[in-house]
Amino acid sequence: MPFPFALPTTSSALLSSFVESATHPSLPLAATTKRSVLKDALKKHKRLAPRDRTAHLPTVQDAISNYVPFLIALYAASGLRDVGTERVDVDVRRPLEVEWRSTLSATLPGREPPRPTLIGLHHEVAFTLSTLAYTHSLLARSQLRMLHDATMMSNEQRTGAITAAMKHLLEVHSIHKYLLGLPSISAAKDAPPDIQPSTISALAALALAEATLLVVSKDDPYAAVVSDDRNESNRDWMFKAPSIPKVRAHVYARLCLAAAEHAGQAQGLLGPGKIDADLVKYVTGLRRTARGKAARFLAIDAELTGKTGEGLAWLQGARKEVGLASELKDGQRKGFKGLKQSWQERREDKRVEKGGEWGMDGGKLEEARVVEMLEAKWDKENSTINTQLVPPWEPLLANMPSGREYHSPQPYQPPQLDAQTLALMRAPPDPSESVFRGDEEDSGGDEYGGSTNEPVGAFPGTSHDYGRRGTSNSYY
Incomplete structure (x- = not known):
C-alpha cells in the first residue's frame, strides 16, 4: 500500500508546430523545452532497475512541476482565458498529436501496454497531471516502505513517515478531482482508459481510502x-x-x-x-x-x-x-x-x-x-x-x-507562470538558438533493460561522432 503505479512514457512534440502566440511568441518553444525534459526523465525512469527508481522519483516530480505551468498557460489561453492577470493570445494551428503509454489499460501477459495517439491539449493535460498523481502515490509508497525495513523505528519516526505518505495521497486525490473539474476532460469520449472520467474518479476515491486508512495506521499499536x-x-x-x-x-x-x-x-x-x-x-x-x-x-x-x-x-x-x-x-x-x-x-x-x-x-x-x-x-x-x-x-x-x-481535502492549485516569466515570453525566440528536443529517441526502448541510443561497440557518450543513431533499423 499504496498501489505501485507504472509511470507512462511519451513521444516528443514540437508544440510550436501546433500552437502559436501573437502576444507571447516564446511561450510554445519554452513549453516544448520543459516537455522534452519531462519526456527524457520518464524514459530514464523506465530504464532504471526497480530498486533504483525510488531515488529517481524527485527528478520526475521536478520535471512535471516545471512543465505544468507552461502547459496550463497554453491550455487556458487556447480556451480564451487569461493566464493569471495577463491576457495571452494563443491560436491553434492544428490539434496537438502526441503519444502516451497507457499503463492502466488491460493487456495480454507478455505484451507492452498500448501507446495510442492522443489529439488535443486536454489529453496532454490529463496525462501530465495523472503522471504527477502517480508520482505522488509512489512517493507515499516509498515512505511506507521504511516501516517494513529491518531497522527498528521509534514512534516519532513511524508517525513522521505515515504523515508524509498521507500528505502525498491527499495531493493525489486533489489532482484527480481537479482533472474531473475540467469540462474538456470530464466530457472526453475518445480518451484511453487511463484518463477516462470513471477511471480518474476511481483513482481519486482510492487515494482518499488509502489516506483514511493511514490515519488509523498512525495510531494503531497492534x-x-x-x-x-x-x-x-x-x-x-x-x-x-x-x-x-x-x-x-x-x-x-x-x-x-x-x-x-x-x-x-x-x-x-x-x-x-x-x-x-x-x-x-x-x-x-x-x-x-x-x-x-x-x-x-x-x-x-x-x-x-x-x-x-x-x-x-x-x-x-x-x-x-x-x-x-x-x-x-x-x-x-x-x-x-x-x-x-x-x-x-x-x-x-x-x-x-x-x-x-x-x-x-x-x-x-x-x-x-x-x-x-x-x-x-x-x-x-x-x-x-x-x-x-x-x-x-x-x-x-x-x-x-x-x-x-x-x-477535508483541499482543492488542487496548479502552479501558474509568474508575471516575470510571462513578461520574458513576450520576446520573440532567438533564431540562432534551437529548441531542446530531448536526448531520448521516441523509437528507443523505454523499458528496464531496453535498447539505448549508443551505436553498437561505441564508447558511451560518443554517439554524435557516428553517422547514424544506434536505434536505426537499417542493416547498412
Missing part, C-alpha cells in the same frame, strides 16, 4: 507490535501490552468503514476487462482490508468493556472480511489452508526485503496477522478465565455503524 514481532532484529520482547481507549477504538472502526466505502466506490468505477487486473485486485483487497480493520477495532472496543465473547465474534467477522480461511488451534494454524497462508506471508516478506512489488493484496495479509494474534490471545483468556459464550458473527457484521470522514 499492527506495530506484529511488525516488530516479525522483525528478527527486535530484542525488546518485554513490552507493555498495547491499549486503545474505548472511544478511539470505536472512532477508528468508523474511519475504516469510511475507507471501505471509498474503496468500494473505486471498485465499482473500475470496469473489469478495460483496466489492469492488478489494480482491480488491489482495490478489491483494500476494501476487504478496511472492513476487516473495522471489525477488529469493534472487537477491541467490546473487549475493553469486558465482553470478550463478543470481541471474539467480531474477530471471526474480521477473518471473514479479510478472507482468512485457516483456523487456529492452540494459537497455531492448522490444515493445508494454514500452510498456504504461511507460505504467502513468507513470500510477501521476501518481496519487502528485496524491494519488490509488495502490498498487492491491499494489506490483507498484514491485517490477518493482527487478527490472528488477538484471536489467539483472547481465546486463551476466555477458555481459562472469562468463559463467555461467543455469539454468531453474522448479525454483528450486518449491524456495523456508519463510516466517518476524517480528511
Whole structure:
C-alpha cells in the first residue's frame, strides 16, 4: 500500500508546430523545452532497475512541476482565458498529436501496454497531471516502505513517515478531482482508459481510502507490535501490552468503514476487462482490508468493556472480511489452508526485503496477522478465565455503524507562470538558438533493460561522432 503505479512514457512534440502566440511568441518553444525534459526523465525512469527508481522519483516530480505551468498557460489561453492577470493570445494551428503509454489499460501477459495517439491539449493535460498523481502515490509508497525495513523505528519516526505518505495521497486525490473539474476532460469520449472520467474518479476515491486508512495506521499499536514481532532484529520482547481507549477504538472502526466505502466506490468505477487486473485486485483487497480493520477495532472496543465473547465474534467477522480461511488451534494454524497462508506471508516478506512489488493484496495479509494474534490471545483468556459464550458473527457484521470522514481535502492549485516569466515570453525566440528536443529517441526502448541510443561497440557518450543513431533499423 499504496498501489505501485507504472509511470507512462511519451513521444516528443514540437508544440510550436501546433500552437502559436501573437502576444507571447516564446511561450510554445519554452513549453516544448520543459516537455522534452519531462519526456527524457520518464524514459530514464523506465530504464532504471526497480530498486533504483525510488531515488529517481524527485527528478520526475521536478520535471512535471516545471512543465505544468507552461502547459496550463497554453491550455487556458487556447480556451480564451487569461493566464493569471495577463491576457495571452494563443491560436491553434492544428490539434496537438502526441503519444502516451497507457499503463492502466488491460493487456495480454507478455505484451507492452498500448501507446495510442492522443489529439488535443486536454489529453496532454490529463496525462501530465495523472503522471504527477502517480508520482505522488509512489512517493507515499516509498515512505511506507521504511516501516517494513529491518531497522527498528521509534514512534516519532513511524508517525513522521505515515504523515508524509498521507500528505502525498491527499495531493493525489486533489489532482484527480481537479482533472474531473475540467469540462474538456470530464466530457472526453475518445480518451484511453487511463484518463477516462470513471477511471480518474476511481483513482481519486482510492487515494482518499488509502489516506483514511493511514490515519488509523498512525495510531494503531497492534499492527506495530506484529511488525516488530516479525522483525528478527527486535530484542525488546518485554513490552507493555498495547491499549486503545474505548472511544478511539470505536472512532477508528468508523474511519475504516469510511475507507471501505471509498474503496468500494473505486471498485465499482473500475470496469473489469478495460483496466489492469492488478489494480482491480488491489482495490478489491483494500476494501476487504478496511472492513476487516473495522471489525477488529469493534472487537477491541467490546473487549475493553469486558465482553470478550463478543470481541471474539467480531474477530471471526474480521477473518471473514479479510478472507482468512485457516483456523487456529492452540494459537497455531492448522490444515493445508494454514500452510498456504504461511507460505504467502513468507513470500510477501521476501518481496519487502528485496524491494519488490509488495502490498498487492491491499494489506490483507498484514491485517490477518493482527487478527490472528488477538484471536489467539483472547481465546486463551476466555477458555481459562472469562468463559463467555461467543455469539454468531453474522448479525454483528450486518449491524456495523456508519463510516466517518476524517480528511477535508483541499482543492488542487496548479502552479501558474509568474508575471516575470510571462513578461520574458513576450520576446520573440532567438533564431540562432534551437529548441531542446530531448536526448531520448521516441523509437528507443523505454523499458528496464531496453535498447539505448549508443551505436553498437561505441564508447558511451560518443554517439554524435557516428553517422547514424544506434536505434536505426537499417542493416547498412
